[in-house]
Amino acid sequence: MSGKPAVTTEKIFFREAISRAMREEMRSNDRIFIIGQDVGAFGGSYREFDGLFGEFGATRVRDTPVAEAAMIGVGVGAAAAGCRPLVSITYMDFMMLGFDPLINYGAKLRYKTGGQLTAPVVVKTTAGAKGQGVAHSQCIESWLMSVPGLKVVAPSNPADAYGLLKAALREDGPVVFIDHKRLFPVAGEVPLAETMVPIGHARVCRAGTDLTITTHSFMTRVALEAAKLLQADGISAEIIDLRTLAPLDMRTIADSARRTGALLTLEEGQVTCGVGLEVIGRVHELLGPIPSARLGALPAPVSSNRVLEAACLPDADRVMNAAKMLLEQPGRPARRRIADFVSDRQ
Amino acid sequence: MTVLERTRMLRSMMLIRAFEEALARRKDHGFQLLSSGEEAVAVGLCSALTSRDQLLTGGRSIGPALARGLAPERVMAELLGRSSGTNRGKGGRGHLADPRAGFFGAHAVVGGNISIAVGVALSMQMSGSNGVVAILFGDGASGVGALHESLNIAAIWNLPVLFVCNNNQFSVSTPRSAALAPGKLSDIGLAFKMPSRTIDGMDVEHVAGVAGEAVEKIRAGSGPQFLECISHRFCSHSTTARETRSRDELASIRSLCPIERHVKGLRAAGILDSESEMKLENEVTEIVAAALAFADASEFPAPTEALTDVW
Numbered sequence: 001m002s003g004k005p006a007v008t009t010e011k012i013f014f015r016e017a018i019s020r021a022m023r024e025e026m027r028s029n030d031r032i033f034i035i036g037q038d039v040g041a042f043g044g045s046y047r048e049f050d051g052l053f054g055e056f057g058a059t060r061v062r063d064t065p066v067a068e069a070a071m072i073g074v075g076v077g078a079a080a081a082g083c084r085p086l087v088s089i090t091y092m093d094f095m096m097l098g099f100d101p102l103i104n105y106g107a108k109l110r111y112k113t114g115g116q117l118t119a120p121v122v123v124k125t126t127a128g129a130k131g132q133g134v135a136h137s138q139c140i141e142s143w144l145m146s147v148p149g150l151k152v153v154a155p156s157n158p159a160d161a162y163g164l165l166k167a168a169l170r171e172d173g174p175v176v177f178i179d180h181k182r183l184f185p186v187a188g189e190v191p192l193a194e195t196m197v198p199i200g201h202a203r204v205c206r207a208g209t210d211l212t213i214t215t216h217s218f219m220t221r222v223a224l225e226a227a228k229l230l231q232a233d234g235i236s237a238e239i240i241d242l243r244t245l246a247p248l249d250m251r252t253i254a255d256s257a258r259r260t261g262a263l264l265t266l267e268e269g270q271v272t273c274g275v276g277l278e279v280i281g282r283v284h285e286l287l288g289p290i291p292s293a294r295l296g297a298l299p300a301p302v303s304s305n306r307v308l309e310a311a312c313l314p315d316a317d318r319v320m321n322a323a324k325m326l327l328e329q330p331g332r333p334a335r336r337r338i339a340d341f342v343s344d345r346q
Numbered sequence: 347m348t349v350l351e352r353t354r355m356l357r358s359m360m361l362i363r364a365f366e367e368a369l370a371r372r373k374d375h376g377f378q379l380l381s382s383g384e385e386a387v388a389v390g391l392c393s394a395l396t397s398r399d400q401l402l403t404g405g406r407s408i409g410p411a412l413a414r415g416l417a418p419e420r421v422m423a424e425l426l427g428r429s430s431g432t433n434r435g436k437g438g439r440g441h442l443a444d445p446r447a448g449f450f451g452a453h454a455v456v457g458g459n460i461s462i463a464v465g466v467a468l469s470m471q472m473s474g475s476n477g478v479v480a481i482l483f484g485d486g487a488s489g490v491g492a493l494h495e496s497l498n499i500a501a502i503w504n505l506p507v508l509f510v511c512n513n514n515q516f517s518v519s520t521p522r523s524a525a526l527a528p529g530k531l532s533d534i535g536l537a538f539k540m541p542s543r544t545i546d547g548m549d550v551e552h553v554a555g556v557a558g559e560a561v562e563k564i565r566a567g568s569g570p571q572f573l574e575c576i577s578h579r580f581c582s583h584s585t586t587a588r589e590t591r592s593r594d595e596l597a598s599i600r601s602l603c604p605i606e607r608h609v610k611g612l613r614a615a616g617i618l619d620s621e622s623e624m625k626l627e628n629e630v631t632e633i634v635a636a637a638l639a640f641a642d643a644s645e646f647p648a649p650t651e652a653l654t655d656v657w
Contacts, residue, residue: 033472059472062503064499065495065498065499065502067495067498067499069461069491069492069495070461070464070492070495070496070498070499071499072461073458073460073461073462073464073465073492073495073496074461074462074464074465074468074496074499075465076461076462076465077461077462077463077464077465077466077467077468077469078465078466078468078469078472079465080450080462080465080466081400081450081465081466081469081470082469082473083468083469083472083473085465100455100458100492101458101461101462101492104453104455104458105453105455105458105459105462110655110656110657111436111654111655111656112433112436112437112441112443113433113436113437113441113443113445113451114431114432114433114434114435114436114437114655115434115654115655116433116443116444116445116446117443117445117450117451148656148657149656149657151657173657
């Protein structure tokens with residue numbers, strides 16, 4: 001017997017985690033199919049559907065015209081009639097064109113029909129800034145969090161992308177699955193065995209004692225980077241990757257905030273009515289007021305100009321500064337604005 | 347068309363008219379979207395559908411739901427908010443649904459059900475069922491972008507859908523002539539290379555015949571079709587909306603009543619006399635009275651129902 005531990009994971013790219021989850025689920029359930037722009041032979045804008053067209057053919061991996069309203073509507077309608085489609089919306093900005101069938105119909109279908117129909121559709125979309133400009137960079141996930149009947153997930157690593165997509169494809173109602181342009185080239189260990197990551201569970205991805213930072217998607221990586229910077233200054237940050245935005249895992253979040261006594265929220269989208277504000281509001285409802293602060297994009301469009309894009313978005317330094325400021329003012333919310341951090345850096 | 351079928355269509359139209367008139371007399375439903383004057387479109391279309399097929403509609407859905415054969419008492423209960431309704435009282439006006447009866451449902455966002463219908467058709471095509479989906483929408487929905495996106499997708503994928511535009515010529519108060527550029531609304535279907543026709547929607551037998559031919563071809567796999575039925579809305583947009591047409595205009599429109607027209611046809615053919623017509627009148631009156639009694643005897647949903655079937 002060799003002392004070598006058994007290999008239980010494989011290192012794959014984020015985009016490969018998506019195609020693997022799709023392949024496994026499509027093999028086991030022939031009601032699952034994909035519709036979207038350039039999802040067929042092209043393999044998806046980020047090659048996240050590579051190989052699926054070859055294996056499942058044009059019937060189950062369907063290229064569509066540019067028609068987001070009908071793409072989501074057709075997906076929702078097919079789901080209501082017994083299929084399990086995944087609709088790929090290339091960029092999250094374009095989901096606005098399909099909100100009507102998703103929100104007015106899909107999310108309400110089970111309720112409005114008195115339980116006769118449900119719409120088990122997954123809308124997969126790509127958020128985030130990577131030089132694509134004002135209408136191809138937005139993170140509008142917080143808009144979706146207030147829709148009763150709609151679940152929202154946003155993984156930060158290949159393992160969670162794999163597990164959450166499999167879970168989403170087995171849900172009874174609509175799920176929005178949000179990935180991120182900067183995550184596709186990221187590699188990570190994914191279990192070799194078929195597993196799922198249950199929807200509704202956050203993950204403490206770094207333990208800490210001085211403050212809690214909640215975040216999701218690509219910003220989880222930024223938070224982890226910031227935690228290293230903070231550690232060098234003797235500050236111990238606990239990082240929670242929310243993973244599911246609706247429903248929020250308030251137990252994990254509140255347990256952490258109770259232990260550390262301070263809460264910083266981090267997102268790439270807007271802080272106004274953002275994910276972080278919802279997290280802080282609910283933590284305060286559960287624990288009473290604790291020092292809290294939000295960090296997100298500046299209140300401005302995100303330009304394709306790389307100087308302006310970088311100026312808009314949180315990075316590890318800004319997270320570090322926001323954390324320090326929060327801890328310097330115990331019992332009071334941070335008073336300075338993100339713009340101040342920008343001027344600090346100039 | 348058999349004598350029985352022709353008589354059934356009359357009875358169905360009479361039921362819709364009596365049902366809607368009885369409902370309109372009630373004041374405990376907020377408001378309703380009535381289809382008096384448009385019965386021939388719903389009844390003619392539904393005569394072409396079988397139990398394998400599904401019908402989806404816009405919000406003006408009472409006529410189509412009854413024409414599809416939904417239990418009148420459950421429709422009435424739904425519209426009056428009772429838990430014995432088709433949707434347990436939770437959908438209400440504009441959202442009637444009974445998919446097991448072939449009525450996949452109404453959806454009250456104008457144009458919002460069209461892409462959904464195409465999805466239902468895709469599901470049928472992929473599962474190898476030989477069902478057909480009919481989507482009924484108004485002229486008001488004909489300017490909605492989702493219609494054009496949906497027609498395109500249905501055409502390129504050769505889906506089993508019959509697009510039926512019930513052109514009652516008004517979008518609330520805005521006349522079709524002021525709202526839509528195409529000469530005929532069926533021209534919209536032609537742009538997507540599907541067989542498209544504009545017909546008289548006040549003639550139930552004609553609607554039934556044309557819809558029947560279309561459904562047969564679609565079922566055989568020939569792809570989607572577009573049917574525009576010109577009709578007239580006898581009432582204002584809703585039971586609480588202002589009427590914008592003059593009395594003279596309304597009187598002349600009402601003279602085109604599809605029920606009276608069908609009665610005349612059946613009488614001329616010797617199928618109907620005043621006795622049998624009276625018998626049908628009595629039947630539908632009794633059905634509507636029983637539907638109201640059923641609804642009134644039913645409970646409203648418990649407040650806790652607000653949180654069931656959400657997720």
